[in-house]
Amino acid sequence: MATQTLPQQPLHDLDEWDEFLEGRYKEGKSAEEFRVYDATATPGVAEFYRQNHENMTVEYVLAKEAEYFSLNKGQKTIWEAAEFLNTLVDDSDPDTDLTQIEHLLQTSEAMRRDGQPRWMVLTGFIHDLGKCLCLYGEPQWGVVGDTFPVGCAWSKDIVFHEYFAKNPDRLIPEYQTKYGIYEPNCGIENVHMSFGHDGYIAEVMKPYLRDESLYMLRFHSFYPWHKHGAYDHLCTEKDRSMLEWVLKFNQYDLYSKGHTKPDLKELKPYYDDLFAEFLPPTLAW
Ligand SMILES: [Fe+2]
Ligand SMILES: [Fe+2]
Numbered sequence: 001m002a003t004q005t006l007p008q009q010p011l012h013d014l015d016e017w018d019e020f021l022e023g024r025y026k027e028g029k030s031a032e033e034f035r036v037y038d039a040t041a042t043p044g045v046a047e048f049y050r051q052n053h054e055n056m057t058v059e060y061v062l063a064k065e066a067e068y069f070s071l072n073k074g075q076k077t078i079w080e081a082a083e084f085l086n087t088l089v090d091d092s093d094p095d096t097d098l099t100q101i102e103h104l105l106q107t108s109e110a111m112r113r114d115g116q117p118r119w120m121v122l123t124g125f126i127h128d129l130g131k132c133l134c135l136y137g138e139p140q141w142g143v144v145g146d147t148f149p150v151g152c153a154w155s156k157d158i159v160f161h162e163y164f165a166k167n168p169d170r171l172i173p174e175y176q177t178k179y180g181i182y183e184p185n186c187g188i189e190n191v192h193m194s195f196g197h198d199g200y201i202a203e204v205m206k207p208y209l210r211d212e213s214l215y216m217l218r219f220h221s222f223y224p225w226h227k228h229g230a231y232d233h234l235c236t237e238k239d240r241s242m243l244e245w246v247l248k249f250n251q252y253d254l255y256s257k258g259h260t261k262p263d264l265k266e267l268k269p270y271y272d273d274l275f276a277e278f279l280p281p282t283l284a285w
Contacts, residue, residue: 009140010047014088014131015103017144020045022254024159025227046160052141053163056194058151058175064142064195069203071284073136078126078275081285085132102261104128109267110256116248122274123213124252126205127220130197132285142195146223149191149231152180157228178233187236188219196221208279215242216249226250 011017020042076084085100098106108124116124133143146159153176154164169175182191193199202218209217224230226246 010044010051011140011144012044014134014140014144015097016044017048017140018257021146021223022257025223025254048141049145049160050163051139052145052194053158053160054166055141056150057167057169058172058181058192060142061150061192061195064138065192065199068133068195068200071204073285075282076285077282078129078271078279081129081132081283084135085129088131088134098257098261100128100131101264103257105262105264105267106258107252107256108271109262110252118274119210119213119278120216120249122278123209123216123249125271125274126201127217127249127253128197128201130199130201130204133197133200143197145194145196145221147194147196147198147219147221148224149180149182149188149234150194151175151192152182152234153178155224155228155230157224157230159223182234184233185236186234188222188225188231188234188239191234193218193222198222204283204285205279208283211238212242212245215239215246219246220249220253222246 082101082104088100104125104127107127108121111121111124131143134140148154148158150169151174154161158164164170174180198218198221202214205217206214219226226243227250232240
């Protein structure tokens with residue numbers, strides 16, 4: 001398959017955002033270390049968040065949900081989706097960098113080594129397949145980045161919060177209150193989250209996987225919630241009970257990346273069985 005690079009995008013590649021997260025949430029990080037994440041220290045990441053926060057409006061989110069949540073981009077197997085995502089390469093050192101499939105396998109293999117349930121290993125493998133949105137032409141800021149609800153006040157716990165100053169939703173009073181367009185404790189499943197790879201992959205998997213898995217998929221980048229405890233006023237008891245699974249997942253998402261290349265050929269039979277156990281042969285994307 002032909003490879004593609006990302007033109008004119010602030011991040012060197014999508015992994016730059018993952019590396020930023022890993023640095024930001026590294027355990028034992030002191031307040032001083034935390035401050036290095038400003039616009040001067042990480043200009044690409046800052047520009048990426050500026051674009052994200054200025055453009056992620058209610059109107060934009062509803063339009064993207066209508067476009068992608070109807071799953072009309074064709075049928076693909078999991079392997080086909082993973083191969084498709086693999087055509088997204090970055091222009092950094094091709095010898096040392098891992099492919100997207102290798103990154104997915106590192107996450108799922110770390111779960112498997114720890115004896116996590118099979119449905120969770122599956123979730124680990126598929127969790128970033130939604131990054132193929134980039135290959136459909138979506139900009140980086142509409143694919144990755146921490147996610148947050150739209151249509152209500154932005155939490156101060158959203159990174160680079162200051163960039164919301166130029167978001168047009170700032171001028172709509174209804175969107176600026178604590179609850180905005182939502183009812184108290186309406187459930188985060190019923191909230192319109194900023195659009196990205198998380199929500200998309202959760203929609204693809206919705207008919208097939210259990211709630212714990214869908215929460216891991218849908219909310220894995222919702223750092224303001226799962227790391228900072230924000231937006232509890234929109235949560236139900238179910239959301240709160242699912243949080244422990246999202247946190248369990250996050251450990252692997254943040255820390256499982258290494259530089260040993262997983263052996264796809266050797267691992268493939270295990271994953272063929274795993275996919276067949278939970279999913280139909282092809283899925284609507
Ligand atoms: Fe992700
Ligand atoms: Fe990830």
